[in-house]
Amino acid sequence: MGQLLKLGEPPQADAVITPAHLVQRDFGPWTEAVEKTAAALAATTVERDRQGGTAWTERQVLRDSGLLKLAVPAAFGGPEVPWPTIYRIIRRFAEADSSLAHLFGFQHLQVASVNLFGNPEQKALYLGKTVSENWFWGNATNGLDNRTTLTWREADGDDPAHFELNGIKSFCSGATGSDMLNVTAPRSADPADRVFISIPTDRAGVAVLNDWDNLGQRQTDSGSVTFDKVHVEPNEVLGPPGTAGTPRATLRTLVSQLILIEIYIGNAQSALLNAWHYTHEQGRPWFTSGVKRAIDDPFTQQHYGDLRIALRGAIALAEAAARDLQQAWERGDALTAEERGVLAVSIYEAKIAAARAALDITARIFEVMGARATAARYGFDRFWRNVRVHTLHDSLDYKLKDVGQWVLSGEVPTPSIYS
Numbered sequence: 001m002g003q004l005l006k007l008g009e010p011p012q013a014d015a016v017i018t019p020a021h022l023v024q025r026d027f028g029p030w031t032e033a034v035e036k037t038a039a040a041l042a043a044t045t046v047e048r049d050r051q052g053g054t055a056w057t058e059r060q061v062l063r064d065s066g067l068l069k070l071a072v073p074a075a076f077g078g079p080e081v082p083w084p085t086i087y088r089i090i091r092r093f094a095e096a097d098s099s100l101a102h103l104f105g106f107q108h109l110q111v112a113s114v115n116l117f118g119n120p121e122q123k124a125l126y127l128g129k130t131v132s133e134n135w136f137w138g139n140a141t142n143g144l145d146n147r148t149t150l151t152w153r154e155a156d157g158d159d160p161a162h163f164e165l166n167g168i169k170s171f172c173s174g175a176t177g178s179d180m181l182n183v184t185a186p187r188s189a190d191p192a193d194r195v196f197i198s199i200p201t202d203r204a205g206v207a208v209l210n211d212w213d214n215l216g217q218r219q220t221d222s223g224s225v226t227f228d229k230v231h232v233e234p235n236e237v238l239g240p241p242g243t244a245g246t247p248r249a250t251l252r253t254l255v256s257q258l259i260l261i262e263i264y265i266g267n268a269q270s271a272l273l274n275a276w277h278y279t280h281e282q283g284r285p286w287f288t289s290g291v292k293r294a295i296d297d298p299f300t301q302q303h304y305g306d307l308r309i310a311l312r313g314a315i316a317l318a319e320a321a322a323r324d325l326q327q328a329w330e331r332g333d334a335l336t337a338e339e340r341g342v343l344a345v346s347i348y349e350a351k352i353a354a355a356r357a358a359l360d361i362t363a364r365i366f367e368v369m370g371a372r373a374t375a376a377r378y379g380f381d382r383f384w385r386n387v388r389v390h391t392l393h394d395s396l397d398y399k400l401k402d403v404g405q406w407v408l409s410g411e412v413p414t415p416s417i418y419s
Contacts, residue, residue, distance in 0.1 A: 018273055022308075027089055030067065030081070034089050037065040041097035046379035049099075052218040053210070054176050058100050059136070062107075069131045071108040073115065076127035083255075083329060084322040087262050091318075094266020095273070098386040099219035101266055103174045105259035110137035110182045112255045116248065117196050117238040126180070126198055138178030138201060138208075140169035140225045143191045143417030148227060150185035150195060150237075163232035165197065165205075169225050175201065175208045176221035183227070191417050196238040205230035216382070216389030246333050247340040250415035254325060254340075254347050257418075261318050261351050263390055264358035268311055271383035275365040276304075278373055278380075303368045310357040317350035341412020344419060348399040355396055358387040394418040 018025075027034045040061045048055055062068065070086050072078020086108055094101035114126045129135055140148075148167035155161040165185065175181060183197045201208065205228040212223035241249050283294025291297055324346045328335055362384035366373055373380055395418075402413040413419045 019276060022276070023269070023273070025092060027085060027092070030070070030085070030089065033065050033067060034092055037061055037067065038092050038096040041093060041100050045097040046377075046382070048097075049218055049379055049382045052213065054221055055097075055100060055219045056177065058097065058219075059103065059177055062100060062104055063134060063136055067104070068107050068134060068136060069111075071111040071115070072127045072131055076124060077131040078127065083258075083326045084319065087258055087318070087322045090259060091262040091266040091269070094263045095270040096266075097219075098263055098267050098270075098382070098390075099217050101263055102217055102220045102222075102259075102390075105263065106139055106174050107137050109252070109256050109259060110139055110180070113141075113182055113196060113252055114198060114238065116252050117242055117245075118198075119238075119240055122198070122235065122238055130180075133179065135179040136174070136177065138172065138175035138181050138221075140172040140175060140181055140183040141196070142169055142171045143184065143194065145170050146186040146191070148183065148185040150197070150232065161234075163197075163234065163237065165199075165227045165230040165232050167227055169227075171222050172208070172225045173220045173222040175223075175225050176210070181206065181225070183225075192244065192415070194243060194417075196243060197232055197236055198238060199230070199232060199236055203230055214389055216385035216387070244415075247335045247337045247415075248328075248331070248333055250340060251325070251328060251335075251343075253415065253417060253419060254328075254344060257347050257351055258318070258322060258325060260390060260393055261314075261321070261347070261354045264351075264354040264387055265311070265314055265318055267383045267387045268314070268354075268358040268361040271362045271365050271380070272304075272307055272311060274378075274380060274383075275369055275373075278369045278378075279304075282372070283369065300368050303364065307361050307364060307368075310360060314350070314354040314357040317353050321346045321350040338412060340415065341406075344413045344415075345403055345406045348403050348413070348419075352396055352400055352403070355387075355391045359384070359391065362387050 025031070041058055067089065069078045070081040072080065074080040090101055090105045093104050111127065111130060114123060118126065148165060148169060151164045153162055153164050165183065169183065178201045181199055181201045183199065184194045185197065187193045187195060207226045209224045209226065212221060243249060279294050279300065285291045285294050285297040286299070289297045294300055324343050328339060328343045331339065365380065402419065405411055
């Protein structure tokens with residue numbers, strides 16, 4: 001069974017903190033770096049969840065890990081790690097610290113955005129420096145927040161022609177402390193019709209606000225960013241192809257959706273493993289059960305069976321969807337709209353299953369641990385809070401509707417900022 005970690009203690013390098021029959025972890029050549037980073041994130045996650053704010057030390061741990069560059073193609077100096085491996089790493093970090101996994105996942109989303117939307121010169125610059133400068137990317141791309149404007153300014157004396165960015169964006173995960181910022185501005189009333197801009201976060205006129213105060217995902221720095229007469233060079237507007245050039249360009253949304261899925265699953269997996277340790281160390285059987293150990297209580301066993309099956313199903317669908325995404329990614333510009341749509345259905349199925357399983361698991365762990373496990377010192381409530389916040393990112397109802405429509409008619413979802 002392995003050595004049990006005492007509750008409330010940080011994990012030690014030589015501690016066996018997971019039951020081997022439940023979790024096997026292999027991230028190939030990145031395994032050592034991933035596990036070292038995950039241990040560092042997990043050591044203070046309960047305390048930091050209470051504090052909120054920015055996890056400066058842990059952000060630096062991610063930066064120092066060498067893992068920020070995983071999605072950068074080999075052509076630009078990166079390791080070009082396959083998406084299924086990146087998603088398993090996101091899940092591992094979400095198990096350790098859901099907020100920092102969110103920032104780590106969104107790092108790769110911004111890298112993917114440049115890769116999908118940028119022209120060759122932009123890719124060489126931004127992706128190359130992501131590797132050479134170890135850039136941490138933030139985002140200000142909320143597609144439903146259209147309070148930014150990008151205006152062309154003609155040359156005026158010594159001031160050359162340029163774009164000017166003004167306004168505000170909300171839900172800007174990872175903007176705090178980032179080196180580079182992806183920003184969107186609308187071109188029409190259609191949320192999908194927008195431009196992507198890549199600029200340094202410390203540029204004059206950019207202000208990152210500390211106004212994120214939600215019940216979960218408390219250290220994702222997902223507050224607002226304001227832009228006041230920010231100078232934007234023409235070559236800082238990504239494209240072509242831009243956001244809607246090809247079916248491949250619309251893969252960004254699906255890359256994003258799978259990040260959310262792995263954050264759900266990582267929370268659920270951590271909740272179940274924490275409950276497992278608690279049940280072994282402090283659990284009590286019901287007084288009429290006739291057994292001495294909590295792990296022998298038949299109803300406790302039944303609950304764990306249910307929770308394990310739900311988690312396994314969600315993981316299986318997520319991993320299948322990640323493999324599908326990798327295949328679509330490798331198709332490049334040959335990817336068809338129909339292929340892209342079928343991939344979307346696969347990802348929606350995984351997201352619905354993962355959200356349902358995570359919400360259920362993170363709430364029901366208390367049924368196997370009991371009332372004493374609700375003590376604030378354990379922080380077991382953080383798993384449900386994180387999942388509850390994150391599953392509201394975009395409508396699951398409409399994704400379920402899209403899956404049902406495809407089942408009945410074979411009609412694939414239309415690409416949008418959330419589909």
